[in-house]
Amino acid sequence: MLDISSIPHINAVLNAATVVLLWIARRHVKAGNITAHKKTMIAALSVSMVFMGFYLVYHFNSGLARFGGEGFIRPVYFTILIVHVIGAVAIVPLVPWAVYHAVKNNRATHKRIVKWAWPIWFFVAVSGVLVYTMAVHVWPCTGPCLASGLSLPGR
Template identity: 60%
Template sequence: MIQISTFPHILAALNALTLILLIAGRILIKNGNRQAHKKAMISALAVSVVFLTFYIIYHANSGLARFGGHGIIRPIYFTILLIHVIGAAAIVPLVPLAVWRAAKGEIERHKKIVRITWPLWAFTAASGVVVYFLAVRLYPYA
């Protein structure tokens, strides 16, 4: 059984893996490797679904995380967190729409939505790792 106290570490690892897969997917499609791109992006989607499952379980059982930092780091942290949360909410409809368009073969429409979705998804994954390091590793609530 996984202890709830390990969930933040798992969530950060899943965010990092998502970011790696997103970057790989982007590089692969830029190099014209559609099949490998598809695999990387489906993997990123699958990891994100696992992340969301763990996230819901974690917050249903532990509530909201508390931040222990003081001084200038506090507004910096909460600014990053706010932008992260807004990005996370925004990608919930955008990612499935991008996947749907690709699956239907609507490549031009897929490219159009991905111009917004990919950077937002990548930023959300990266900022999730930053939030983890700030709140759990550097400035835990005492």
């Protein structure tokens, strides 16, 4: 049986895999290999769907990992987190919209959408790994910053 506390670690690996897949997919399209671009993007979409599943299960069951850093690092962390969340909300309609136009072979529209969708998605995946590393490994919350009833991932 899967331990709920291991989900943030799994999700960080899935985010890292998305970063790599998005990068490879971008390189394929630059090299003119559309078939490979399509396959890599389908892989990135599949990984992201598994991520979403785990993300929802975790947040409905466990809550949030609290950030334990103090001083200048707090506004840095929360700025990254807020931009990450805004980006994550933005890609929910943008990515399916990009896929729709790719499937319909509306290349010009696909290109217009992905001009925004690809960098936002890439940033969301990179910043996902970053906030995980900051909150879980570098500045974990111990003691009073831990709200009652919330358990830290991996503890």
